[in-house]
Amino acid sequence: MSNHTTSxxxxxxxxxxxxxxxxxxxxxxxQRGYDLILVAxxxxxxxxxxxSLAAKTGQKVEAFPADLTNKAELLKLExxxxxDTSITTLVNNAGFGGVATLLDSxxxxxxxxxxxxxxxxxxxxxxxxPGLLERKRGAIINIASIVALNPELLNGVYSGTKAFVLxxxxxxxxxxxxxGVQLQAVLPGATASExxxxxxxxxxxxxxxxxxxxxxxxxxxxxxxxxHGELVTIPALPExxxxxxxxxxxxALAPNLSxxxxxxxxxVRG
Numbered sequence: 178m179s180n181h182t183t184s185x186x187x188x189x190x191x192x193x194x195x196x197x198x199x200x201x202x203x204x205x206x207x208q209r210g211y212d213l214i215l216v217a218x219x220x221x222x223x224x225x226x227x228x229s230l231a232a233k234t235g236q237k238v239e240a241f242p243a244d245l246t247n248k249a250e251l252l253k254l255e256x257x258x259x260x261d262t263s264i265t266t267l268v269n270n271a272g273f274g275g276v277a278t279l280l281d282s283x284x285x286x287x288x289x290x291x292x293x294x295x296x297x298x299x300x301x302x303x304x305x306x307p308g309l310l311e312r313k314r315g316a317i318i319n320i321a322s323i324v325a326l327n328p329e330l331l332n333g334v335y336s337g338t339k340a341f342v343l344x345x346x347x348x349x350x351x352x353x354x355x356x357g358v359q360l361q362a363v364l365p366g367a368t369a370s371e372x373x374x375x376x377x378x379x380x381x382x383x384x385x386x387x388x389x390x391x392x393x394x395x396x397x398x399x400x401x402x403x404x405h406g407e408l409v410t411i412p413a414l415p416e417x418x419x420x421x422x423x424x425x426x427x428x429a430l431a432p433n434l435s436x437x438x439x440x441x442x443x444x445v446r447g
Contacts, residue, residue: 188265191216192268194213195215195217207234210236216271241257251300272338273294278332305317306349310358315358319346323413347362361402364412367388
């Protein structure tokens with residue numbers, strides 16, 4: 178395996194890269210001077226995108242077909258992340274969601290969602306992180322969702338997986354954010370992509386147009402936020418102060434979440 182790098186930006190590995198948000202990240206990062214490793218299940222579509230982006234940008238673009246719910250294929254990608262010293266950025270974008278309630282969902286589908294949205298993301302992050310820390314350089318961009326903050330919206334298992342992504346990103350920022358590794362959690366709202374076909378509503382065209390952002394605008398806004406060093410990015414949120422107040426309220430709970438005795442309001446103190 179070659180560790181060749183044709184640009185000072187190094188290589189960005191993007192999962193779920195064949196369409197939608199992942200494909201836009203691939204285009205934008207290649208234009209910024211990154212070489213690319215593109216990961217998705219559809220090998221034909223992935224190879225076509227890799228060829229197109231290489232011709233368009235002059236960057237080295239590799240297609241890496243893989244089903245991240247397949248343990249053997251996931252382990253192969255983990256090994257690449259551990260050993261390829263050219264990799265400076267991981268974009269964890271692969272995932273799928275649902276809109277049905279738990280009672281109306283197939284539990285095997287929900288388990289598969291957890292495997293992709295949580296387990297694969299966790300393992301890939303764990304694989305790449307030691308090398309980034311050793312080189313004191315790099316970034317991990319995790320694509321979460323606004324449902325991480327709104328569990329009553331869409332499918333509860335899906336919102337739970339995205340809450341995990343947000344929490345992991347915040348925790349890792351505290352753990353390694355001062356060691357040369359930049360973390361970002363991106364929380365898109367409704368985005369024009371193939372996500373909605375798999376989620377079961379037949380496409381974003383069936384959503385109110387005023388709430389659906391294009392994948393291009395979502396990624397472009399998120400990369401501006403990345404350049405500004407934002408840890409949590411909500412592209413549609415008009416006022417960042419609203420997030421800051423929400424997060425401040427969360428942090429203000431911390432000193433009172435664990436005590437020797439239960440709260441007086443329960444009336445059970447000895």
